[in-house]
Amino acid sequence: MDKVYGIMLIGCGHIGGDHLDDMYWRENIRVVAVVDTDEAQARLFARKYNAEHFGTDYHEFLDLPEIDIVIIATYVNTHLPILKDCIAAKKHILCEKPIATSKAEGKEFYHAVKAAEKDGLKVLIAYILRHNDTYNKMRELIWNGEIGELRVARMTQNHHALNWPRYKRLLHDCSPILDCGVHYMDILQWFAGSPVVEVMGQGATVDGDLEDGIVNYGLIIMRLKSGAMAYYEAGWGQTFSSANVKEFIGTKGRIRMTMNANRGTDTEMGDRIELFKLETGQTEIINVQSKYKPMYKQLCALIDMIEDRPTHAPDIEQAYSAFKVAVAADKAVRESAFIYIEDEQN
Ligand SMILES: NC(=O)c1ccc[n+]([C@@H]2O[C@H](COP(=O)([O-])OP(=O)(O)OC[C@H]3O[C@@H](n4cnc5c(N)ncnc54)[C@H](O)[C@@H]3O)[C@@H](O)[C@H]2O)c1
Structure with a gap:
């Protein structure tokens, strides 16, 4: 049987909903945690997508071993700090675009991903x-x-x-x-x-x-x-x-x-x-x-990266170049x- 991947979604807004709509019911997906600084929004997502945990601070869940992949779907100015925390917790990451709000932050993001890749972690930027x-x-x-x-x-x-x-x-x-x-x-x-x-x-x-x-x-x-x-x-x-x-x-x-x-x-x-x-x-x-935004297909591209299969997904060089x-x-x-x-x- 395919491995079941545990997911944490950070950012229960518009695009966070698009991600989960297309994946929460799939056989190889388990929604472990949903997080939003707006507690009501996190609670709503937990109910809607049958998440095991919800909260307002993702740090609380980062060490859960059942989380394999974190989806970062928050405001752009939070992508870099959240990316760094997820890398430190050894999680694979699907991060919404754009990677950052400025050239300097984008460069830091790119180098953080390059270092994480050396440690065997996979990061996919969501160029849907x-x-x-x-x-x-x-x-x-x-x-x-x-x-x-x-x-x-x-x-x-x-x-x-x-x-x-x-x-x-x-x-x-x-x-x-x-x-x-x-x-x-x-x-x-x-x-x-x-x-x-x-x-x-x-x-x-x-x-x-x-x-x-x-x-x-x-x-x-x-x-x-x-x-x-x-x-x-x-x-x-x-x-x-x-x-x-x-x-x-x-x-x-x-x-x-x-x-x-x-x-x-x-x-x-x-x-x-x-x-x-x-x-x-x-x-x-x-x-x-x-499908205009095939979110599950995108997630499967990340899973292909994790399982070392070839993928059509953009690598970090291409993602950074467009940025x-x-x-x-x-x-x-x-x-x-x-x-x-x-x-x-x-
Ligand atoms: N790929 C696409 O087609 C696509 C489309 C729309 C938006 N986006 C991107 O997705 C990201 C989010 O956009 P959106 O339209 O979903 O915005 P949104 O405002 O609908 O949702 C963002 C959510 O993140 C939450 N949030 C912010 N900071 C947080 C933090 N530190 N911890 C937990 N939750 C936090 C907010 O409370 C909000 O609920 C942006 O980077 C945007 O560019 C991508």
Whole structure:
């Protein structure tokens, strides 16, 4: 029988719920503890997901031998201290992105993970789109040369922020260009097989009730080492629309992805990929049945790492690389600047 992995979730909020929804009922998972600084939230999660323990301080449970994996799903500015405590307790870790709020903290996070790996611990950063079947299909089409050489990527990911207090708390730590951007910087570098080397940006503060210095919209332009270019825009606000774009244009064709919920018709067919080919002038429609955030699949990638099986998951080098691009992009937005990523490496 497969080993049953004991899980502790720290952070019983929006994404913490997404993690447990997809895993608490699986045969090889046991929810040992759920923790949130808000006790009512931890108690609610314990009831909902049948956790054996709940509390407001994760230190209380770190030494429980039945916990194999800790999922860190708290605010970004807590990721590094919690990571360090979990490593000291010799736990494997699935940590929500972004790893940190600043370049210096991110570097410390990266070195802590490298040291933990030497001790046999496994750490996976939750770049969930790496585990999404539609993104994997687009990656496969690009890598198989279906659109020729990738030259342009157009990526928009705006959120109409209905739960505004939750978004305001996240904005307190990070702009959307960093918080959400890490996903798309990672996707871009993964699809292109080439790193981002230059970035420029502009930003805006849209909602009137934000603290000084908080930028809740950013637009960046990136150049990759391959010569390809990309734009990415991200805004979280009460007046944004979620009409998002994911389009990848090459020398021989184009891929455009529409998520299931946004396709208007035939939603039961899943996400829609339109593949236009210059050679035939035809557009092929590829439907993919894909869970948008396949949390259990992501956890299984960590289990594969723990059990020394090959995995499609991003390693810490790739995760850190996307983080550094997103940090540079955030700086470019704040300073209306043009930044060479290599100058930002140290
Ligand atoms: N992978 C994704 O697609 C995705 C989507 C949304 C959010 N996230 C990330 O997940 C993290 C959390 O975001 P969210 O939207 O779930 O926020 P949220 O506000 O809904 O939940 C965060 C929870 O963590 C708790 N918390 C904070 N500090 C804590 C601590 N020290 N100990 C215990 N609990 C603590 C808070 O009380 C809150 O309940 C962020 O890093 C965010 O960027 C990832």
